[in-house]
Amino acid sequence: MSRQPKRAKPEEPKFNGRRPTINDVARLARVSKKTVSRVINKSPFVKEKTREQVDKIITEIGYSPDPMARGLASKRSFLVGLIYDQPNPQYVIDMQQGILDVIRGSGFELLVHPCRRQAPDFLQNVRAFVERQKLAGVVLPPSVSEDDALIKILQEFDCPYVRIASVPLDEPEHSIVTHDAEGAQEAAEHLAGLGHTRIAHVSGPDSFRSAHERRAGFVKGLKAHKLKLDKELDVKAAYTFQSGVEAGRVLMKLKEPPTAIFCGNDEMAAGVCQAVREAGREIGKHVSVVGFDDSPLASRLWPALTTVVLPIRLMGRMASTRLLGDSLIHEPPAEETLGEVHPKLVVRGSSGPARA
């Protein structure tokens, strides 16, 4: 008979087939289940010695508390919600990544909940979602972060939230501010500094506060160079590629087309680039184009897009750090505890000097 190393499976000394419960831990540690519960929830009222004893058993038998049972009893879940109405998929992915960076390994999970603000059942839908899931918190990127009715619902259900917004809100402790205007201003000054004087703007939809902010920052940047935004060069679009194409066509058909175009986001900038080329002009040479966001698209275009970098993933980390705070395992890095983000221009091939 070969001496088989008969050690138990390293991770799972199952209790006759089922996973261990808090009762198993209590029995083995010779304490009551309530004491185990205290240890799990880091209650300060447990003697150090007892805590050690319990922790030892917990790791020994590989116990982890059942989130459902915990949720039922304590009326809160370990689910973080991401509610969004975002036309830009890259934004969503980056935001998800940021949140996941933070909650990884902490026992929380991420529930994604896209929605459409203009749908008639929007509030009903979100209300049902929040009420049923008893979320540990929700992250609200634009534009849902600007919906007062939604905020009210969250407050009604005592659901913690963090809003991501382009301007400071009246609840700084519940928000991350991105100062979009600064980035837009920098973009305007960049173009003006290159000698452009006829500079157009393609802005996002009114439903996004950021669209206003970016436009306002842009106008401010122009002003610093004694320029102003010509009415016919001020075009409204929808943050989508197609709307950018159409806006670009309008601009290129003007009697005197602009020599530079600042767009409210990269998607629209890509659309504008397409329209510029349809008109037979060259990007970065005849017409400079600048975007906003620094989505992956920006660097994949040719020439690569000059754009304003918004660290969306970092914003996701900030938001979830703020939301979960002490419930997290490890100390968050300092940058994540801040609530402010400052966008920054990155110059690439799509913007060049105005031609004499």
Add this chain to the structure above:
Amino acid sequence: MSRQPKRAKPEEPKFNGRRPTINDVARLARVSKKTVSRVINKSPFVKEKTREQVDKIITEIGYSPDPMARGLASKRSFLVGLIYDQPNPQYVIDMQQGILDVIRGSGFELLVHPCRRQAPDFLQNVRAFVERQKLAGVVLPPSVSEDDALIKILQEFDCPYVRIASVPLDEPEHSIVTHDAEGAQEAAEHLAGLGHTRIAHVSGPDSFRSAHERRAGFVKGLKAHKLKLDKELDVKAAYTFQSGVEAGRVLMKLKEPPTAIFCGNDEMAAGVCQAVREAGREIGKHVSVVGFDDSPLASRLWPALTTVVLPIRLMGRMASTRLLGDSLIHEPPAEETLGEVHPKLVVRGSSGPARA
């Protein structure tokens, strides 16, 4: 005194502040809570009359069962997991959308769980996730769909799953097949048909079965035109933009560069385009480039990318329909109950005739 319409809030006749429970329903309907439970779960053993009575009360007081309590008692949750290790963000977003299309309004929610297969704790991590959340099911896109150890874990915990794969698997009832090879073959024939004879391939990483399939389909397409894949024109990359740039540079530095390049996905194709331009050649004119996926990127490039369309969102719908089946509210459309998808070439500006 103005006559204020003092009707109760339409949706929430709260029970002294708390939301109604199954007990409230039972009391008002004069049946036991178990019977209410039967109605909720559509048990066939309830008299029609009783069911109506209960349903009436339920809508009247706006009752909806608590997912936590349900989960605790029945040992299953109403959470669908999406486990993925995907370098392509657009793929993920589309897949999420597809799943959400199906579960919307059905009481299920989507839990996203990205991971890295090569991480040392990959299996531990997924195991913990699945075990704790008691998922109603998981959707597995490539490449996690090809991980046998992962599948075994899911089986161990009786967690239903649907795999999305590029070739038929031995469990057709648990899989969606995308037949990538067909699309790649079509791409090869397209290029050969345009008169190209020196056609390169930039393939995805070995960890993806789809990378093999696409390459194999491509080779088959060449063969149909009596061509074969030259060794120096057969380059391996990683499904990422940067790896595409590098592969493209290698190809363009050859003594006799290819006149057409078929890439395993659009991201790499975008990278290849960049390398081609760095070499001073024009896309669609000197060098034709074809991608795979039809991600949004493909149509945003200039010239737009000829590519193979993979209906990822539809695949997400198929997968979740298959997973949840009868638990869903409405009959799924016929196309969603199929388990097969056939990719299709879409010709755009990035591919053109070989020059004499």
Add this chain to the structure above:
DNA sequence: GCGCGTTCTGACACCGGTGTCCAGATTTGC
């Protein structure tokens, strides 16, 4: 009207945790 099989219904335990409250243990104050 009775017996009998079928179809429904409800009492009760239970899922795996948490909150309340009190008793016993320990420390502190004088």
Add this chain to the structure above:
DNA sequence: GCAAATCTGGACACCGGTGTCAGAACGCGC
């Protein structure tokens, strides 16, 4: 050294559902 104050741990009810199983109600043939 003893009472009071402060900690610590445990018994027990409870969260809001589901599973089991026994028994009630019903339909039907005789």
